[in-house]
Amino acid sequence: AQTVTQSQPEMSVQEAETVTLSCTYDTSESDYYLFWYKQPPSRQMILVIRQEAYKQQNATENRFSVNFQKAAKSFSLKISDSQLGDAAMYFCAYRTPIQGAQKLVFGQGTRLTINP
């Protein structure tokens, strides 16, 4: 079974600074999807960024980028130029590429605080 671990329960960063959230995972599959989801106080889960394991290039979405290290099974999220609206719980998640499988395996989450 796949597992996802987020070792940082809480992180804080000054507004406009850069912060990196860590995530490691365990799987025996060679191909899979990895995600970072954001859950603000409203509780609505929002997809921040995704990475397909077969792609060597790290995904980037505006101020959000990942550092995907497949051999190390590491998938960290970097948020540049942090904004107050980035404050939320961030979840790292894994999904198998098996056709039809929509099950997400989540890490325990990291609560990110942005200090003005």
Place this chain on the structure above:
Amino acid sequence: KAGVTQTPRYLIKTRGQQVTLSCSPISGHRSVSWYQQTPGQGLQFLFEYFSETQRNKGNFPGRFSGRQFSNSRSEMNVSTLELGDSALYLCASSLNAQGEAVLGFNEQFFGPGTRLTVL
């Protein structure tokens, strides 16, 4: 396009009762997944429905069940409620979970959740 909707948003029940939660996916989406979120266990996958059939199931007792209707709306039911069932229940819908290599990536869109409190 309207997002995923869940009803009710808040619910209070007592031990031993049963409860039904509803999820309406984004129009055109055929896959609906359910997750339970608690402070202790985090986010855990309950089950997924596609075209009215349960396709995947998590490790939850038989008290947790679900179904999907022909219009893709889904309901989950919890019978004989226990205190530990208090949680935020999230559903997520996606367009088409088959043939991703051909159709492209199918993002899952989450609803706002139903907060269930069991007293």
